[in-house]
Amino acid sequence: MNKSIRNAGQRCQRLSQSFPKDNLVAGLLLLLFIFSCSPRSENSLKLLRSANAYSEKGKVVITAFKSMHYWGEEHRDLYREIRIYRLSCPDFVFGKDYEEYFSDLDFKDGECIFQGSLEPILGSKYRFVDDATETGAVYAYWIAASAGKPTGPLPVKIRDEQVWWPYHRVMERLEELQNQYPRLVKVEEIGKSVNRKPLLAVRIGHEKKAVALIGAIHAGESGPELIIPVVQKLLEQNSDLFRRISLVVIPSVNCDRRDKLAAGNPWYLRRNANNVDLNRNFPADWDHVDQTYGYMTSDPDAQTFRGPYAASEPETIAVMDYLRKNKPVAVFSFHCLASIAGETLGISKAGAESQEYVNRCSTFADLYWQGVASPFAEKQKIVPLCTSGSLPEWCYRELGIPAFDMEEPFDPKDLAQCAIDATDRELLAKYQDIHYRGFVELLTRAPDEVSNPQ
Ligand SMILES: [Zn+2]
Numbered sequence: 001m002n003k004s005i006r007n008a009g010q011r012c013q014r015l016s017q018s019f020p021k022d023n024l025v026a027g028l029l030l031l032l033f034i035f036s037c038s039p040r041s042e043n044s045l046k047l048l049r050s051a052n053a054y055s056e057k058g059k060v061v062i063t064a065f066k067s068m069h070y071w072g073e074e075h076r077d078l079y080r081e082i083r084i085y086r087l088s089c090p091d092f093v094f095g096k097d098y099e100e101y102f103s104d105l106d107f108k109d110g111e112c113i114f115q116g117s118l119e120p121i122l123g124s125k126y127r128f129v130d131d132a133t134e135t136g137a138v139y140a141y142w143i144a145a146s147a148g149k150p151t152g153p154l155p156v157k158i159r160d161e162q163v164w165w166p167y168h169r170v171m172e173r174l175e176e177l178q179n180q181y182p183r184l185v186k187v188e189e190i191g192k193s194v195n196r197k198p199l200l201a202v203r204i205g206h207e208k209k210a211v212a213l214i215g216a217i218h219a220g221e222s223g224p225e226l227i228i229p230v231v232q233k234l235l236e237q238n239s240d241l242f243r244r245i246s247l248v249v250i251p252s253v254n255c256d257r258r259d260k261l262a263a264g265n266p267w268y269l270r271r272n273a274n275n276v277d278l279n280r281n282f283p284a285d286w287d288h289v290d291q292t293y294g295y296m297t298s299d300p301d302a303q304t305f306r307g308p309y310a311a312s313e314p315e316t317i318a319v320m321d322y323l324r325k326n327k328p329v330a331v332f333s334f335h336c337l338a339s340i341a342g343e344t345l346g347i348s349k350a351g352a353e354s355q356e357y358v359n360r361c362s363t364f365a366d367l368y369w370q371g372v373a374s375p376f377a378e379k380q381k382i383v384p385l386c387t388s389g390s391l392p393e394w395c396y397r398e399l400g401i402p403a404f405d406m407e408e409p410f411d412p413k414d415l416a417q418c419a420i421d422a423t424d425r426e427l428l429a430k431y432q433d434i435h436y437r438g439f440v441e442l443l444t445r446a447p448d449e450v451s452n453p454q
Contacts, residue, residue: 045070047078047148048126053141053156055264060130060156064143071124078146084114084128085142085150089266092138092157094421095337098267099155107142107150133158136422138266156264163225163339163423166262167197170224170252174202177228181235184242191318194273195256199318202249203326204231205242211439211446212328213249214319217278217391219257220268222334222341222406227251229432230439241443248326253315254278268337268421272315275300276307279333279405280387282320282394283310285350290387297389306389319391323399329446330364331395331403340418340431342409343372343438345382351396352384361402363447371441372434376410383407 051064062084070078087110092101118126126143133139135158142152161169178185184205189198203210213231215223228251234241252258256273271277280290280297286306295302311317323331334341345365351357361382369380386392386405395403409415409431417427 045078045148046151047145048143048151051143051151051154053139053154053264055133055156055158057161058131058133058135058158060133060139060141060158060264062128062130062141062143062154064126064151066120066124066126066145073123078148079120080117081115081146082118082126082128083112083144083150084130085110085144085152086113086130087111087140087153089138089140089155092266094157094266095268095419101267102140102153102155105140105153107144107152110140110142135160155266157266157421159262159264159421160425161262162425163428164258164262165224167252167255167259170228170255171200173224173228173232174200174251177202177232177235181239184235184239190250190322191314193254193256193315194313197255197259199250199253199255199315201322202231202251203246204235204249205246207242207244207246208327209244209446209448210246210248210326210328211443212323212326212331213247213251213439214253214331214333214391215249215251216255216258217253217315217319217333218270218335219254219261219272220270220337222336222339223253223258224251225339225428226334226341226432226435230436233432233436234439234443238440238443241440245443245446247443248322248328250319250322253319270303271305272313274307274313275305276313277302277304277389278313278315278319279335279391280304280306280389281311281313281316282389282391284348284390284394284397285388286310288388290389292387297387310389320394323395327399328401329448330401330442331391332368333391333403333405335405336407336409336415336418338418338421338423339428340409340414340423341406341435342411342415342431343369343374343376343434344379344407344410346385346392346405346407347382347403348386348390348393348396349384350388350393352382357396357400357402358382361404364402364442365404367442367445368438371438373437374410374434379410 048064049067053062085107138157140153142150144150174187178187186203190201191199213227215227257269290297295304297304297306347361365382392403
């Protein structure tokens with residue numbers, strides 16, 4: 001047993017002999033004190049706390065801090081040896097498995113990938129980098145010190161940074177575009193996320209008439225990886241288009257949680273950092289409780305929680321202000337899964353009851369689909385699927401403009417691939433091309449109709 005722990009136990013014994021036994025309060029205090037300093041058995045020692053694992057440039061970084069119980073220099077021996085365990089989780093399924101998949105995993109089923117000494121940073125933090133990982137793989141890690149129990153499991157998925165762009169990549173690519181096309185491209189900050197990341201928007205062109213592209217309102221879905229390459233290709237190959245129309249773009253609305261996915265959170269994330277579904281938070285029939293996917297939007301535990309009140313989230317407010325200011329003629333919001341949005345176009349359910357609104361939406365949808373020229377011709381029909389509190393619902397009710405949630409790919413093979421987060425560079429490139437074709441046609445022939453405030 002550790003010497004200092006034994007000493008603490010002896011100290012407790014001596015104190016109990018000298019304490020007045022007829023004082024009930026003092027007795028209780030004594031019990032509390034004994035409990036708080038009672039010796040811990042060696043094999044139950046949790047020597048490491050606040051452990052974390054995340055992926056960065058294809059490697060996994062594992063960090064942990066010394067337990068506050070054994071923080072001092074006198075406990076140095078307890079940390080003479082650090083061990084890292086790794087368990088591969090090939091049967092984890094994105095979209096079906098969540099945190100609970102990892103809860104009962106055992107480090108004994110994994111392999112010990114490191115055993116040796118590590119110098120603690122500032123005497124308290126351990127950091128280990130595993131560079132023998134495979135892109136696309138899901139792992140659980142544990143970290144242990146000497147005789148202590150391993151701390152974990154720490155789940156992580158190795159995602160390709162070309163397929164799930166980290167926030168810094170979004171920023172860099174926007175800056176590159178602005179530097180390359182200074183007369184056409186203007187990047188601006190339109191607010192801050194819950195975690196105080198700048199929310200970035202980019203305007204391409206100076207024409208008043210504009211189409212809006214909105215990305216990643218749902219973290220685990222799509223946005224910057226499709227939108228920014230489409231914008232870049234439009235600038236490279238069709239920059240004349242911007243003489244008649246502009247694009248106003250917010251590539252990554254839910255940037256906090258999206259960065260968590262890029263950094264290896266294995267399971268689907270939808271809500272923002274306040275656990276609010278941004279696509280239920282807009283002030284558009286917000287009071288109406290919707291039930292979808294087995295969730296109630298009024299339930300704070302639900303994946304579709306609408307928030308404590310309408311427009312409670314800074315991301316929602318930033319999107320609203322930006323669209324009010326720019327008055328686009330149509331809005332396309334990118335959804336579906338794992339960096340891919342397909343050609344399915346959903347509109348406001350309430351708006352779908354107005355034939356006049358459906359006709360206006362169809363004008364834009366048909367132009368987009370003509371550009372795409374999909375072989376799945378039978379699927380080209382707008383779907384009334386956007387519920388109360390969603391962005392399309394708000395665009396319909398407040399701005400009176402056609403607005404679409406872009407959902408499933410028409411090709412079922414592609415849907416099956418992105419649905420399990422198996423999107424690779426090839427599939428991503430295919431959908432960058434599909435949307436490029438769709439938006440070239442849309443921007444070329446978009447009607448001059450401007451927003452129609454009610
Ligand atoms: Zn979505």
